Amino acid sequence: MKVVADGVRVRIGDAVILERADFEAESGRITGIIGPNGSGKSTLLRCLYRALKPTAGNVYIGPDDVWRSSARQAGLRTAVVAQDHDLDNDYSVLEVVTMGRNPHKRVLDRETGSDRRIVDNALDRVRMRWASDRIFATLSGGERQRVLVARALTQQAPVLLLDEPTNHLDVGAQLELLDLVRDLELTTVAALHDLDHATTYCDRLILVHDGQVVTSGPPDEVLTPERVAKVFGVESAIVPHPLTGRPHFVTASRVTTPR
Amino acid sequence: MQRTATRSPHAVSGPGYVVLLAGLAVALVLSIAFAIGTGTVDVPVGRVAGIIWGHLAGETAGLDPLSNQIVWDFRTPRVLLAALAGGGLSLAGVCLQALVRNPLADPYLFGVSAGASLGAVIAMTTGGVLVAGLGVAGAAFAGSSVSLAIVFVMAQRGGRLLGSSLVLAGVAVASLGNAATSYVQLQASPTELRRVMFWILGSVSGATWDQLGVPALAIALTAAWLLTQGRSMNALSVGDDTAAGLGVNVHQLRILLLVASSLLTATVVSVAGGIGFVGLIVPHAVRLVVGPDQRKVLPVSLLAGAVFLVLVDLVTRTIDKPNEMPIGIFTAALGAPFFLMLLRNRKKVWR
Numbered sequence: 001m002k003v004v005a006d007g008v009r010v011r012i013g014d015a016v017i018l019e020r021a022d023f024e025a026e027s028g029r030i031t032g033i034i035g036p037n038g039s040g041k042s043t044l045l046r047c048l049y050r051a052l053k054p055t056a057g058n059v060y061i062g063p064d065d066v067w068r069s070s071a072r073q074a075g076l077r078t079a080v081v082a083q084d085h086d087l088d089n090d091y092s093v094l095e096v097v098t099m100g101r102n103p104h105k106r107v108l109d110r111e112t113g114s115d116r117r118i119v120d121n122a123l124d125r126v127r128m129r130w131a132s133d134r135i136f137a138t139l140s141g142g143e144r145q146r147v148l149v150a151r152a153l154t155q156q157a158p159v160l161l162l163d164e165p166t167n168h169l170d171v172g173a174q175l176e177l178l179d180l181v182r183d184l185e186l187t188t189v190a191a192l193h194d195l196d197h198a199t200t201y202c203d204r205l206i207l208v209h210d211g212q213v214v215t216s217g218p219p220d221e222v223l224t225p226e227r228v229a230k231v232f233g234v235e236s237a238i239v240p241h242p243l244t245g246r247p248h249f250v251t252a253s254r255v256t257t258p259r
Numbered sequence: 260m261q262r263t264a265t266r267s268p269h270a271v272s273g274p275g276y277v278v279l280l281a282g283l284a285v286a287l288v289l290s291i292a293f294a295i296g297t298g299t300v301d302v303p304v305g306r307v308a309g310i311i312w313g314h315l316a317g318e319t320a321g322l323d324p325l326s327n328q329i330v331w332d333f334r335t336p337r338v339l340l341a342a343l344a345g346g347g348l349s350l351a352g353v354c355l356q357a358l359v360r361n362p363l364a365d366p367y368l369f370g371v372s373a374g375a376s377l378g379a380v381i382a383m384t385t386g387g388v389l390v391a392g393l394g395v396a397g398a399a400f401a402g403s404s405v406s407l408a409i410v411f412v413m414a415q416r417g418g419r420l421l422g423s424s425l426v427l428a429g430v431a432v433a434s435l436g437n438a439a440t441s442y443v444q445l446q447a448s449p450t451e452l453r454r455v456m457f458w459i460l461g462s463v464s465g466a467t468w469d470q471l472g473v474p475a476l477a478i479a480l481t482a483a484w485l486l487t488q489g490r491s492m493n494a495l496s497v498g499d500d501t502a503a504g505l506g507v508n509v510h511q512l513r514i515l516l517l518v519a520s521s522l523l524t525a526t527v528v529s530v531a532g533g534i535g536f537v538g539l540i541v542p543h544a545v546r547l548v549v550g551p552d553q554r555k556v557l558p559v560s561l562l563a564g565a566v567f568l569v570l571v572d573l574v575t576r577t578i579d580k581p582n583e584m585p586i587g588i589f590t591a592a593l594g595a596p597f598f599l600m601l602l603r604n605r606k607k608v609w610r
Contacts, residue, residue: 074503075507080504081504089362095550099493
């Protein structure tokens, strides 16, 4: 299922956070949204799933306008791993993952055996079934993110949205999570911080800078040394990885005349 | 601690939850019966049951007139009002805590009760200049809604709520409401003053049968609606973005929860005055037992809150017979140290 942003514009008060953002995320591929801090990449991602209503423009998931369908409908099409998970409560892992069934349920429905199977399968898929009865907040950062991916899986939505999913994780947990996401083979849109992760895991990148979509395309076409110097202010290159031979994004020093 | 977890981490779950709910329902009936029988004059439980049965069956002819008056005219409405107020305030607490994602939220602390009191006191003293047609209960609802809306607007930055700002805004709005109430109080006549004090301290004494209908209906309807919202409230209590991702219409749910908590608080305040901390103590204790799932927290809090306030009211009128203490003093004496303890034991620092 394709994800399309068409002229998305976000203003908060007088400040323009995002200006006429257009992009397309292809079905079954991983699309990365990259850009410096405060560039608008999280804002763009939040527009894709009814967390933030654009001031102008439209977002389509498949044929449907996200803001014209109901909240529940949106929950059936997009599953989200957001950044705001509150830890000041004692939900068990099972309770957290079961929340993924919410959009499938009417108000007074109870969870059935088939819901429980979907939850268990999702936990197996992220190798967290052992933690079903643990308190979510007591898990490590990497384990928590995997549980949230399991919750997204129980939504059984064709589109997966990830908002900086590797934030605060150690390097092993980062790669484990991204490998997991790649193996899901869903239509995925992820706001990412790490440009090497973006190069390694994404099929296409969307570069956002100062609230504008600068360019989009395959990683090696987007992350040219000139563009990286201009947007991020660092020297960079894409080189074959010494171990795998695959393209690998590396940085050198700060360039002296940034932006 | 490395061990394989094999069962729910919450103290009560599965079939135990049903037992707990049934047990609380029985406890509520027993505590109501006991509270009706106990007071300055004790009436044996058997006679209490006889009198109530007589009234329900419409056969009041053979009843002892003195016991009948004490039990049916004075104590039964009072105890039922305490149960309603306890249940209503507990639900209002659950509602607010989900709304602001903070277990320290309470209608009294957030200035909602102060706003409701102010509305009610203005309605009583000005006799309808400002609040024509609203009545005391309507004015209390207007006051509580306005104060809650102010707290919300003040604590919001770019669509997100900040915990510390919420508490500070709540304190400020509560002070403002209390100051305004004090001013209105100074303008009041001595007869009005007695009634005004009642709102400020909170009391279920002097309850009459005809006061009970409206709050019972309002609390029952709000509770019934809330019980259908548990799933969405769970999502909201985890995060706004997360809730949106799970298919919850966050904006709409927030507004409805705001209305529900104002309605519950205003209803209770308009008949029982400002009783603090019930909405804080009861849901917190309930979450310790059943965990954070709102679909369990809501019904258990409703029942536990009712039992709690029936018992507190019983203490206020038996601890120093024949004198009575205002119930609000008691709940504050229990609740304020409880609040401080929670504040100290919090896992997370407020952002």
